[in-house]
Amino acid sequence: MDGLLLRLLINAAALLAAVWLVPGIEFAGIFDGSPFAPRVALNLLLTALIFGLVNATIRPILKGLTCALTVLTLGLFVFVINALMLLLTAWIAGQFELGLQVNGFGPALLGAIVTTIVSLVLNVVISD
Numbered sequence: 001m002d003g004l005l006l007r008l009l010i011n012a013a014a015l016l017a018a019v020w021l022v023p024g025i026e027f028a029g030i031f032d033g034s035p036f037a038p039r040v041a042l043n044l045l046l047t048a049l050i051f052g053l054v055n056a057t058i059r060p061i062l063k064g065l066t067c068a069l070t071v072l073t074l075g076l077f078v079f080v081i082n083a084l085m086l087l088l089t090a091w092i093a094g095q096f097e098l099g100l101q102v103n104g105f106g107p108a109l110l111g112a113i114v115t116t117i118v119s120l121v122l123n124v125v126i127s128d
Helices: 002-021 038-065 067-072 077-095 105-126
Strands: 025-027 100-102
Touching: 002 025, 002 038, 002 105, 025 038, 025 105, 038 067, 038 077, 067 077, 077 100, 077 105, 100 105
Parallel strands: none
Antiparallel strands: 025 100
16 A cells, blocks of 8 residues: 555656646646645645556556557657656546646657656655
């Protein structure tokens, strides 16, 4: 259970870094001048949960289907898959009005790179 909570917090931190660093990725109530409320924190955690579920269920299927393309591009196509996962997360979060917006594929690709790097660094630093 502690591992799941840790993954959730790492996903939340990665999404927060993408919102902070990438123009075109926005989260209502964060970095927009409005007071940070507990509701915004809950929405961020719920969005991180959606992000984790999308990455755990749909991403492996896409990686399997695009294995040849990933090999052909020397692994760079994985960033495209990650961008699609971020766009899907934003769409699902939008259905629940959680506040995440990704304005196009370009910001999604940059956001995917940021979330990958932040997740990698936090996993290395925090790992047992």
